Amino acid sequence: MRFWMVGLLLWAATLQGVNMAQPEEAPNFQTTAEIERRGKKIVVVKTGPDNPPALIELRDLFGGTLTALDPEKRTLWLGEKLFTTDALTRYWHGEKPIRFEELQVGQQVRLEAAEQSDGSLKAFDVRVGAQAEGKALVRSLFADPPPFRVQISFGENARAYGAIARVEQIREVNDFVILTGGTARYIEEEDRLELNLKPEPRAVEVQQGRSKAWGSRLDYDNQSGEARVAGPIELERQGDKPLKGAAERMVYNVDEEVLHLLGRVRLQQEGRTTTAERAVVQEKDRVAFLYGTKDKPVRSENKDGFVEGSRLLYNLDSGDVVVLEGVKGEFQEP
Structure with missing residues (x-):
């Protein structure tokens, strides 16, 4: 499931600590994500064209113990909650990617999921050994290939620039921003923006x-x-x-x-x-x-x-x- 930021500006403005808005005086649309701290605004802005696009992912967070797995249907249970998976689902053990077949009943996991039109819960991210902090996550993904750069404003007196930014806002818990070098690729058939983070000098x-x-x-x-x-x-x-x-x-x-x-x-x-x-x-x-x-x-x-x-x-x-x-x-x- 993909959400374009353009279509969610009004929805996101209602989230605590989240405000997606178009600058009133800007001659061209600039996709933004906004965080507030003690009256100061931390604003992440995509300055370049919408290619690759900036995306927003809306996820519900679940945590608990895996109580059942069905390798044939590729479904899993946390308690009595059933989650489906598909080609978009990613599995992790710490920071190491794993396969569905490596999951085991009894493991503590953190799930990022979203409710589908038929009412089912689809898991997008399964992390073994992680705890779910908070109930919902808004993840904003930005990429600006040269000569453009993603910009972060820290209040009025400091700015930062880089090629790739990832903003994670866990509702009522905390907000995080990662900024570094790298590249991004929009995979149309998977409806996903794949970020390749590449920290290096002067990134x-x-x-x-x-x-x-x-x-x-x-x-x-x-x-x-x-x-x-x-x-x-x-x-x-x-x-x-x-x-x-x-x-x-x-x-x-x-x-x-x-x-x-x-x-x-x-x-x-x-x-x-x-x-x-x-x-x-x-x-x-x-x-x-x-x-x-x-x-x-x-x-x-x-x-x-x-x-x-x-x-x-x-x-x-x-x-x-x-x-x-x-x-x-x-x-x-x-």
């Missing part, structure tokens, strides 16, 4: 103010308000004194509107190199706080010498640094 771009950062995959959890970006992380900031940086991973906090750089942080600007274990980039204040440990303090050096400390204030515009805790330094004689 995801995050923009905030003058700062741009790249990573391989972004995972947003609406309950925590954090967008976690897997590395390698590259950072650039425009200005009179351009800055370049790197880290192992990154987190954007929607509530605080700050970037957290984590693991082997390195900032380079105007001949100065600064290293730390983590950094908090406050773009709106044009500063960053860098943190180290006793064994690996923050270190900032240029041709004239170095300073070290456990906490350091970094001016993003000028590259000037101030050691706030545990200061130590060494400079060459003029």
